[in-house]
Amino acid sequence: MNLDTDVIRRQFPFLKKLREERPVAYLDNAATTQKPQAVLDRLEQFYAEHNANINRGMHPLAEEATVAYENARSIVSRFIGAASPQEIIFTRNATESINLVARSYGELLKKDDGIALSLLEHHSNIIPWMQLSKRQGTTIDWIELQEDGRPDLGSLKNILKKKKTKLVSITGLSNVLGIRTPLQDIISLAHEAGAKVLIDAAQLIAHATIDVQELDIDFLAFSGHKIYGPTGIGVLYGKQELLQSMPTFLGGGDMIASVDRDGFVPAELPRKFEAGTPSIADAIGLGSAIEWMESIGVDPMRAQTKHVLAYARKKLESVKDLKILGPTSGNDLLGCVSFTVDGIHPHDCTELLGQKGICLRAGHHCTQILHKYLGVTASTRLSVAVYNTEEEIDRCIEEIIAAQKRFRK
Amino acid sequence: MDLYAENILDHFRSPRGKEPLEKPSVEHHEINASCGDELTLQLRIEGKKITALSWSGTGCAISQAAMSMLSEELIGMPLEKADHLEPEHVKQLLGVPVGTRRTKCALLCLHTLKNAIRKHVGKEMLSWTQMLEPR
Numbered sequence: 001m002n003l004d005t006d007v008i009r010r011q012f013p014f015l016k017k018l019r020e021e022r023p024v025a026y027l028d029n030a031a032t033t034q035k036p037q038a039v040l041d042r043l044e045q046f047y048a049e050h051n052a053n054i055n056r057g058m059h060p061l062a063e064e065a066t067v068a069y070e071n072a073r074s075i076v077s078r079f080i081g082a083a084s085p086q087e088i089i090f091t092r093n094a095t096e097s098i099n100l101v102a103r104s105y106g107e108l109l110k111k112d113d114g115i116a117l118s119l120l121e122h123h124s125n126i127i128p129w130m131q132l133s134k135r136q137g138t139t140i141d142w143i144e145l146q147e148d149g150r151p152d153l154g155s156l157k158n159i160l161k162k163k164k165t166k167l168v169s170i171t172g173l174s175n176v177l178g179i180r181t182p183l184q185d186i187i188s189l190a191h192e193a194g195a196k197v198l199i200d201a202a203q204l205i206a207h208a209t210i211d212v213q214e215l216d217i218d219f220l221a222f223s224g225h226k227i228y229g230p231t232g233i234g235v236l237y238g239k240q241e242l243l244q245s246m247p248t249f250l251g252g253g254d255m256i257a258s259v260d261r262d263g264f265v266p267a268e269l270p271r272k273f274e275a276g277t278p279s280i281a282d283a284i285g286l287g288s289a290i291e292w293m294e295s296i297g298v299d300p301m302r303a304q305t306k307h308v309l310a311y312a313r314k315k316l317e318s319v320k321d322l323k324i325l326g327p328t329s330g331n332d333l334l335g336c337v338s339f340t341v342d343g344i345h346p347h348d349c350t351e352l353l354g355q356k357g358i359c360l361r362a363g364h365h366c367t368q369i370l371h372k373y374l375g376v377t378a379s380t381r382l383s384v385a386v387y388n389t390e391e392e393i394d395r396c397i398e399e400i401i402a403a404q405k406r407f408r409k
Numbered sequence: 410m411d412l413y414a415e416n417i418l419d420h421f422r423s424p425r426g427k428e429p430l431e432k433p434s435v436e437h438h439e440i441n442a443s444c445g446d447e448l449t450l451q452l453r454i455e456g457k458k459i460t461a462l463s464w465s466g467t468g469c470a471i472s473q474a475a476m477s478m479l480s481e482e483l484i485g486m487p488l489e490k491a492d493h494l495e496p497e498h499v500k501q502l503l504g505v506p507v508g509t510r511r512t513k514c515a516l517l518c519l520h521t522l523k524n525a526i527r528k529h530v531g532k533e534m535l536s537w538t539q540m541l542e543p544r
Contacts (some may be wrong), residue, residue, distance in 0.1 A: 345469035347444050347514065351412060363444055377445025379469070406413065407421075409469070 019357025426480030
C-alpha cells in the first residue's frame with residue numbers, strides 16, 4: 001500500500017511554513033518529529049475539557065484525567081508488546097528512562113560489575129553509566145565496531161567471557177550512522193552470559209516494530225517526541241519482576257503506598273517510579289500520536305520512510321567530494337544518514353541549506369566518542385519521517401552542490 | 410545581509426596571519442566542543458604589546474574568518490587593549506548578522522586571544538560565560 005504523502009503532509013501545521021515561497025523541507029526528524037493536528041488537538045482538548053491532577057482528586061473530572069492518562073499507558077504497552085501496562089513507566093524522555101535504570105538498577109550493582117556499551121551510543125546512554133562508575137565502582141566495557149561501523153559481536157562475546165557484565169546497554173538504531181543493531185543476537189548473547197539488556201530505542205521506535213516480549217528485552221527506553229508526540233514525555237519499559245526488585249528512583253507524592261515517621265512503603269508499579277505530578281497531557285498526547293500512526297498504518301509508514309531514506313542515500317552518494325559515514329548498503333539502514341563535505345564545515349553546510357528552508361542537523365549529534373572513532377569532529381545528518389518526499393531530497397542535494405560551488409569559488 | 414558575505418568567504422579561503430612564527434612568547438589552544446571548531450594562537454609579546462602572531466585552526470567559515478580578521482588588527486596592539494576587546498567588536502569586524510546559534514563560532518578567536526594573554530601574564534583562564542559577559 002502506498003501512502004499519499006500530500007494527505008499526510010496536510011495534517012502537519014509546521015510543514016505549511018514557507019521559505020522563499022517554498023514549503024520547509026524538514027529533514028531533522030532524528031532530533032524531533034513534527035506533530036500532526038490530531039496530537040495538537042488532543043493536547044488542547046485535554047487542557048480545555050479534562051484538566052485535573054491524576055490519582056488523587058475524588059471529583060469526577062479528576063477521574064477523567066486519570067482514565068485518559070492510564071489509557072495512554074495501555075496504548076504504549078500494546079504498541080511495544082509489553083505483558084502489562086504496569087511495565088510502562090512514564091518519564092520525561094529516553095534520557096531520563098536510562099538514568100532511572102542507572103540510578104535504581106545501578107544501586108543493586110557492586111564494584112567491578114560490568115556495563116557493556118557500544119561505540120555507537122548517544123551520550124544519554126553513556127553518561128549515566130559513567131556517573132554510576134563514579135558512585136559504585138562499576139566498569140564500562142566498549143563493544144567495538146566493525147570497519148563499516150556495525151557493532152562487532154566478537155567484541156561483545158569477548159567482553160561477556162569475562163563474566164562480570166551485568167548489563168548490556170545498546171542502541172537499537174544509531175542516531176548517526178543509521179545502523180540497526182542485531183538485537184536478537186545481542187540479547188541472546190547477553191542472556192546466555194547472565195546479563196540484562198537495555199535497549200535505547202530513541203531512534204528505533206520510529207522506524208521498526210519492537211515487540212519487547214518476543215525479543216525478550218529487559219529494559220527499553222524511548223521518547224514520545226520522536227514519534228510525532230509531544231516533548232516532555234518518555235517511556236521506560238521494564239520487565240515486571242525486574243522493576244519490582246529495583247529500589248525507588250525519585251521520591252515524593254504518588255510513588256508511595258504509605259509514609260510514617262519511620263519511613264515509607266513504595267507504591268506498586270508503575271507508580272513506584274512516577275513521583276510527583278507527571279506530564280499528564282503529554283502522556284495523553286503520546287497515546288494519540290501512536291493512535292494517529294496506527295490510523296495511517298504503521299507498516300506502510302515505515303516502508304515509505306525507508307524508501308525515502310534509500311533514495312537520499314543513493315543521491316548523496318552521487319555528490320562529488322561528499323563522504324557518507326558508515327555503511328552505504330544493507331537492509332539494516334534506517335532513519336538517518338550522516339555525511340561530511342570536503343571543505344565545508346557541517347555548520348556552514350546546514351546554515352546555507354537552512355537559509356533555503358532545508359532543515360538538517362550538524363555537529364557531533366551527542367556522539368563524541370563515535371565521531372572521534374570515525375576521525376571527524378562533526379558531520380551533517382539527514383533524517384526522515386513519514387512526510388518527507390523525494391522532491392525534498394532533490395532540493396537538498398541541489399543546495400549541497402550550490403554550497404560546494406559557493407565555498408570553492 | 411548574508412552570513413556568508415564575500416569578505417567572510419575571502420578570509421576563509423585565504424586566511425591571514427597563518428605564517429609560522431619563531432619563538433612565540435605564548436601559545437594557546439581553544440576548542441568549541443559543541444561543533445569541533447579549534448584555534449591555536451601564538452603571540453610574540455614585547456614591551457606589553459603584541460608584535461607578531463601566528464594561528465592555525467580548523468572549523469566553520471565563521472570561526473576561521475573571524476580569527477583571520479582579528480589577527481589583522483592585533484599587531485602593535487597593547488596587551489591591555491587586546492584583553493579588553495568586547496565581543497561586539499568581533500561581531501562588527503565580521504559585519505554580518507551573527508545569530509545566537511553562531512555566536513560561539515564568531516567569538517572563539519576572542520576567547521583564544523584573551524586566554525592566550527592571560528596565560529602569558531599568569532592570570533586565571535576565562536570561561537565562556539565570563540568572556541561573553543560585557544564588563
